Structures are given as C-alpha cells and as structure tokens.
Amino acid sequence: MWSYEAPLRDMQFVLEHWLQAPDTWRRSPAFEALDLPLALQVLEEAARFSQGVLAPLNSHGDRQGCRWQAGQVSTPDGFVEAYRAYIDGGWPALACTEAQGGQGLPQLLDAALQEMLYASNHAWAMYTGIAHGAYLCLKTHAAPWLQARYLPDIVSGQALPTMCLTESQAGSDVGLLRCRAEPQADGSYRLSGSKLFISGGEHDLTANILHLVLARLPDAPPGSRGISLFLVPKQLDDGQANGVHCDGIEHKMGIKGSATCSLVFDAAQGWLIGEANRGLAAMFVMMNSARLHVGLQGLGHAEAAWQNARQYAAERLQMRAPSRPEEVVAQAADPIRYHPAMRRVLLELRTTSEGMRAIGYWAAHLLDQAEHDQDASAAQLAPLLTPIIKAFFTEQGFRQASNALQVFGGYGYVTEFAIEQTLRDSRIAMIYEGSNEIQANDLLLRKVLGDDGRAFGLLLAELRDEAGQGAEYVECAGFSGALYSLCDALASVVSAIRERSHEDSEYPYRAAPDFLQLCGVALLAFAWARAARVSRALPEDDPLRAAKLQSAGFFFDYLPSRLAQHLGAIDGARAALAFI
Template identity: 45%
Template sequence: MPAYQAPLRDFDFVLNELIKVQDVLPSLPGYEEASQDIFSSYLEAAAQFCQHELAPLNRQADEEGCQFDPATKSVTTPVGFKEAYKQYCELGFPALDCDPAYGGQGMPKSLAFPVMEMQCAANVAWSMYPGLSHGAYSAIHAHGTDEQKATYLPRLVDGSWTGTMCLTEPHCGTDLGLLKTRAEPQADGSYSITGTKIFISAGEHDLSDNIIHLVLARLPDAPKDVKGISLFIVPKFHQDDSRNSVYCGALEHKMGIKANATAVINLDGARGWLIGEANKGLACMFTMMNAARLGCGMQGLGIGEASYQGALAYARERLQMRALAGAKFSDKPADPIIVHPDVRRMLLTQKAYTEAGRALSALLALQLDIEDKHPDADARQDAADLVALLTPVAKAFMTDNGYTAANMGVQVFGGHGFIREWGMEQLVRDCRISQLYEGTNGIQAIDLLGRKVLLDQGAKLRKFSKLIHKFCQAHEGNAQLAEFVGPLAKLLKEVGEVTMGVGMAAMQDRDAAGAAATDYLRLVGHLTYAWLWARMAEVAYAKLEAGGDAFYQAKISTARFYYAKLLPEVEALKASIKSGAQPLMTLQDEHFAF
C-alpha cells in the first residue's frame, strides 16, 4: 500500500478558505494567538509524525495484534507502539486543546480535529489510545471536583496516564438501564465497585504509567433504569502506587482494530470515587460519549482518505485493457485503470465523501470552539444546537461513507485488494467498528430524528435550515452556482416536508419514527454535504477568477460529481421514508423462521 500523505493542502482550503476559522478564532477569549502560521506549524508536525511514525506501524501491528498474559493480566501492544506514544507525548500532542490550568496548550478544536484525522488515517488502532484519554480528560474537566481535576488532569494532559470509558456489560450495551455493576459506599468517602465490563477500548496496555477508568455503576439505593446510574473514577494504580482491584480478564478477538486492546475489565471491590452527582452518571458520561461519537466520524473520514490514497496510486499504475474511447497510453501495453469510467466512479465517490466529511469536521470543530469560548450567550447556544443536531450525522454518515470508501478501495485493487499484503482489506475491517461502537448508526439515526428534531419540534433543524436558506438566497440568480443552488434549495424544502410528514405519522404510530430514522439521517447527511459542496464550489470559482490553480477546478468537478452521481440517492430515501412502518412491522415474528 502506498505511503500515507497528510492532505495538508486540503486542510488549508477547508480551514482558511471555506470555514475561515481565522475570521472567528481571534475574537474568542484564549484563542487570540491561534494564528494561521501556528496552525500550519502544528499541522506540519502532526503530518510528519503520522506519515513517518504511525503509518509504517499500521499493517504489521494488525498482523501482530495485542498480546494478553493471563498470569500477570497484562497486555503488550505491538512493536513500535510504545515508542510512538512516547514520541507523541514528547511532541506535546496530548496537551494540544487541553486547559492551560492543567498543563494544556489551550489550542482550539479547529486545530485538534485535523490532527485527529491524520492519526486515524495513518493508524486508527493506535489513535484510539490517546483518543480515549482525551475523552476521560473531558469528562473529568467538565464534572470533576477541584481535587479530582488537580489529581488526574495534569497526568492525562502530559500523557503519562491514559483513560478509558467503561459502559458496556455482557448483558447490556445500548440499554444501559440494565447495567448491574454496583458501587458500595465506604467510610473514607470512596466506593467499592464490583462488576464486569466488556468491549473496553484501550482497557489495558503498556503505553502509560497508569490507566484511569471511568466506570458506570449503581449505588445500593439507586432508582431503576438509567436514572440510577452513577459515574466513578477507578484508577489502575492508586496515588501511593498500590494496585487497585481492576484487572483485564481477556482481550476480545476482533474483526479489525486488532492493535488496540479491546478488553474485558473485571472490578472486584475496586476503589473508586464518584464524579459528578449520584445517579447522574449518564449525563456526565455523555460529555465523553459525544466527543467519542465525533471521534468515530473522524475514524470513518481518516480511513476513507487512506483508502482513497491507496486506490488512486494503484489506479494510476495498474495497466489493464484500453480506454473505451481509444488508447490513452499507446506507448504502454495497456492503459492504467484510472482511464476506465467505473474506476473513476469509485475514486470520485471516495474523494467526494472524504472532502465533504473534512469540511463537516472543520465546521463542527469551529462550532465547538464558539460554544466553549464565545462571549455572547446566544452565539454559544446556536453553536451548541448545531453541534447537537449534526453530531449523530457526523458519526453515522461519515462512518457509513468511510466504510463505502474503504470497500471501493478494495474494489479498485481487484483481486489484489483481497490480499492482506496490500493493506486495503485492513481498512475495511478497521472501519467496520466505527459504525457500531459509541452507539450503532441505527441509534444515531433515532437520536437525530427522535431527540434532536422531533423532541424540540424542529427548533435545531430550523436553525440549520436557515443557514442553508441564506446561502441559497445569497446566490439566487448566480449563473455559475445555479447547478448547485437550485437542487440544494429544492432538497432543503423537501427535507422540511419529509420531517413534517414523519412527525405527523409518529403522532399516530410511534413505530413510524423508528422506521424512518436511518433513511432520514442519510437524507440530512446528503443535505449537509450538498450545502458544503455548494460552498466549496463558490470558493473555488472565486479563487479561479483570481488566478487560482487546478486544485480549485478539481473542487468544482468533484462538486458536480457529487450532485450528479451521489445526491440522487435522496429520491430513494424519500420514497422509503414515505412508505412508513407498515412494510417493516406487519410480518409476524414467527414468520422470520427459516
């Protein structure tokens, strides 16, 4: 597989020409010095690390996997992982967007997200170790006591300690109301925690001195269901370096991300400390979960980019047959397969989904910065609403599209794509989990339609729709953009009509929303990408008129491909949504038998 190359030119386009982060960040307290030059230096350093340290480890680490020693209950990560993590910490990347009060660099999310994408593209299994740690940092920073923050955050920020999130149990995943892990209060203010957690990413490893587990458990007098869940900090080692009673019981045998230690974690009277309020643990954990869902979207984006790069390089070199319109390379025995329309369809699909996903990630990162720092409360709320609405879209649409891109990468390689040595099939296996964990993509669809749209009578959706409507209004009559603005305005209107129809149907039949949810999320995803591609075309036309290079013409051509070849999926989605729940629910359970 060709070496990964960080798409620095496209990062520059998205951040500085499309989203224009430098028009916003200097006005946000704490981000005054986050200049374009600072961004460029950080991104170049991250690119060098990902290209030269992480990417070369990726395939061999997949072959080697993590090794579990039942005698010591310890895990050894693949060769090179520990050294790469040490270098990552020495470069200061764990501290990038963390609070300076705890040793962080205080950089914006607008910078942290592109760094995350590069890590995911270069070596997604490795990227999960610092990714989980950052989630633990975020939860403790948001909900911990001053003492807890002082104890744990500096070590998470400098990378000497890492973190996990321990939710899932053998009998419950999505339905955390069934959770059984229990926490008994102790005289010293701590809790004795007993239970078993499964699917714990980075649950045990040899990269750091300590692992800080954030564990959901029930107090003895807790209410039933999710109203009775509390969150606890459970360190692997105590402050006096004594071992806590939290151990790895096994490693899961997985389809992909084999170099990340997905552990069974057993707690046998482990000492833990309550974080946040009793019985309010799920709300605390969602600080981590929402970040993790965006992180999943970045995994789909990064893997899609890696697969595109591999497929493009191969398509330029692999000689097979002649172009249908006649030989393009008559000096060679056959033409490279990039001349064939179907190969170009796959490459353009990868390119279109990846570049739109990168634009969406930059948009959301900037909204997170605004939500965190903007002095105006209304601006912060608008940003928070946009992030809330689009987080399930980013998680599900970006990972579904990333998986599509990875599959197409294998297809471009043909039979060689099925062979492990080329590295393309690993991307398919690694990407598949991103559609499952942190809430399956079906759960994301229910979250979008049920909680983010119908629950507030479409208030968040209307805010988002206004952004698109203003764009369409501003370019009404623009001949250059007519091929994008017309279909975009039409789709915006149709999404409003579909939303109203689903809402009315759900009032009569609650299954209606569940039946429509997955199609609805994909419909909103296409609306979002169509808007972003129209905006990218707008920027590209302006740059070309000012003497811009072929990069901008490629943006316009890719936007046209998206509108012509990918956006028509919305017609099928609308028809499916309008068919309602009946086609799904009328078959009797016993008739599923075989």
C-alpha cells in the same frame, strides 16, 4: 503496499476558505493569538508524526496484534515508542486549556489531528482517542480535588483514560448494568463487577490507566436513572495496584493492535464524578466528544482508501480506455484511472472524503464557538450534527473502503495491498459509541421531533443561506438550486413524519435510518455548494480551484439518485414491519 499522506492542502482550504476560521479566531478572546500560519505549522507537525511514526506501524500492528498473559497486555512492537513520541510532541495537551497545562488550541485543530491519527493507524489511535472526552468530563463534573489530582496526568499523557460502560447483559441499554459501588467512610467507593469491550482497558503505553466506570449505588433507583459515574485508577497513589484485573482480550475482525479488554473490578477503590445517580449526564460529555471522534475515524478511512485507490489506479494497466486523454501514450493498455467505471468510483471516493472533512471540521469549529464564544446557535447545531457525523461518516468509511478495494480487484482481497485491513478496521466504527441505529433514533426522535424542529430549523437556515450566496455566481447557480430543493424536501419529510407519528408511534423509528442518511447527503451537498463558491477565492491557475468545481459538479450530477433512494425508503416505511 499501503501508504498515507496527510491532505494538508485540502485541510488548509477548509480552514482558510470553507470555514474562514482565522477570522473567527481573531474575534475570539480564547484564540486571538492564533493565526493561519501557526495553525498550518501545527498540522504540518501532526502530519510528520502520523506519516513518519504511525503509518509504518499500521500493517505490522494488524499482523502482530496484542498479547495477553496473566492479566498483562503487550501492544504491538513499536506502539510504546510511538506513544512516547506522541507525548514528547505535546499532542495530548493540544485542545486542553492552559489553566490545566494544555496548549489552549481549538478543537478544530484537534479534529484535524484526529483525522490524521485514524487514517494512519486506527488501532494505535484507539488508546488516545478517548482522552479529550475524559478531560472534558472531569473538567465539567469532577470535584476540584479530583481535577487537581488527575487532569494533569491526562493532559500530559502520563495516564490514559478508558470508558467502562458495557457489561455482558447491558450493551446499548446501560440501564441493565449491575456493577456495584459501595460508599466508604473516607468518601471513596469500592466497585465490584465486570465490564467488557473496554478499549485500552489494559496496555503497556502508560503505567497508570484511569477507568471512568458506570455503576450503581446501594440505594439507586432502577434503570438508567440509578447510574453513577466513578473514576477508578489502575494504580493508587501509594503505588499499590487497585482491584482492577484484565481477564482477557478479544480476538477481533479489525483494529487488532487495539486491546479490547474484559475487566473485573474486585472492591476497586474509586471516587464519584458529579452527582450520585446522574452518571449518564456526566458520561455523555465524554461520549459526545467520542462520537465526533468516531465520525472522524470514518473520514480517516475514506481518505486513506481514496489515496491508495488513486495511487493503484494510476499504476495498474488494463485494456484500452474507450476515450483516452491526449497525454496517454500509445500502448497496449491504459492506467485503469482512465476507464469510466474506475473514474466513477474514484470521484465518489474524492467527493465523499473531502465533503466529510468540511462538515466534520465545521462541527468541531461549532464546538469551539459554543464553548469559548457563548454562541447560542453553535451550541444548538453541534449536538444536532453529532449523530449524523457519527453514523453517516462511519458508514461512508466502510462503504468507501469497499469501493476502493474494488479498484484493486483481486489484489485488494489479499493482505499484500492492505486495503482489506482498511475495510476490516472501518467496520467497528458503525457499532461502538452508540450503534448507528441508535444515532438515527437520537437524531430524529430527540434532536428533531423532540426539539420541535428548532435546531433543525437553524441547520436548514444555514443551508438556505449558502444556497442564496451561491446563486449569485453563474458557475454555482445550479448547485444552489439543488441545495434549495433539498432543503424543501427535508422540511417536507420532517412535517410528514411528525404528522404520521400521531397515528403510528413506531413510524419515526422505521424512518429514522434513512432520515439520517438523507441528512448526511444534505450536509455533503452543503459542503460542495460552499466549496464551489469559496474556491473562487483561489487563483484561476490553482489546480485546486478546478478540482473543487469538478467535484461539486460530479456530486450534484449524482445527487438525485441518492435522494430518491432515501426519500423512497422513508415513504415506504409507512408500512408496518411484520413481527419475526
């Protein structure tokens, strides 16, 4: 009783009208051969794979889970075959450069692919989700011989990578890690130590697994300044097993088809990536990509929740709606989608998922512009958006899954309808790849206050520019006025936080979570103001045009209450927290 259909029509709207991506591609030497029809063909094929191969395995993978025996992990039935189909489709190579055997397509299209993968089967997509970040890490920091040896395996999908940071005593504070790396005469290193919570640390999808491991050299300085990054393959080139052993998997609340492993490195052979004691700089190339992908997990969950709630609300008959449309025939009860309380929930589901799609794809588009077109503004905006997307999207993924479950009523709480799996699966995304609290601190302390507001000023300029363009049209003027006011509120909040922080150094940390949420709401406002304006390019009889204006109207009608909540909390954060 769970289904997923890729929202290709809305994806096209975002690419063609909201982003006007084909115009940007034409001006870019890297993508000048790419046009909208080709991009849509790629997305259609991705939809076939996600809907036809992955979605049918979603509930089954949750029920069966992974199995561990004597260091070996078996994934749920069908996962191996799905991965072979993924390789045959060329999906690992989508956004990799042609020089490394990739297809050379934009990260924007990869973002759409990732949304579909996570929406259809989050647990399965955990195995592939880190691959592009690892590819970028090696491409940027690894020695040429290491790139030549291992990048083709990642691009082809013959090997899957992992990210090995966490230890029992070192979670968010990686400076506490103890894993050791001893240099060898041949230029390699021997790593010893334990890691846990390693997604895909062991599995049966590929013969080889490439572990990217943070560890300390013997003479490393203490803390995070003394961490280096190493590539440690599961299998060595001579066919021998390396000194990496999986000594168990976690039994989790959700994403049960994803093997979350404890790994032991016993003098495992590895090679340094980048400079000694600068492993975090190399790892963050991968983590920034991973954080965007985790945000897309939140989008995927919100979209899947919206689709299933919409379908159920159209079928479930209960009571008589107080004001029924003419097309509802006379009967003892109406579909619950006609009841005001349910319309309220369904509209929030729709506006949240479609708004996040525009913003998430915008971030990926900015990454393309920064990498291939040397766009300085894009290079500043993309890192600023990353913590907002990671934290705000994942919180909305969980919240909207919970809202969708409410539409199902008691049936939503039982496994038959599977919305409860979406709720369980979505929760982890608020924790891993840097908890949402850490993302909030990163945004306010480092990206806004620490940057003296330069990147944040660019963001406000983008929002104000949109408000100015929308003000030219009668149907968009109200949305533009609200967006202008929101920009003024954001600028005032930053100024007030900066001033207050001189007297109370802890205040920005207390205000950070609500500041991030406020930024997330502002980005949704930006998304809907632009969507309303650019939807005018659609034919008047196109239902999508009316739907976009309706959704924008709903969002801006409910915007003041959301702003008041976060602005009030930021102001209330002036009171110091008691020690417990």
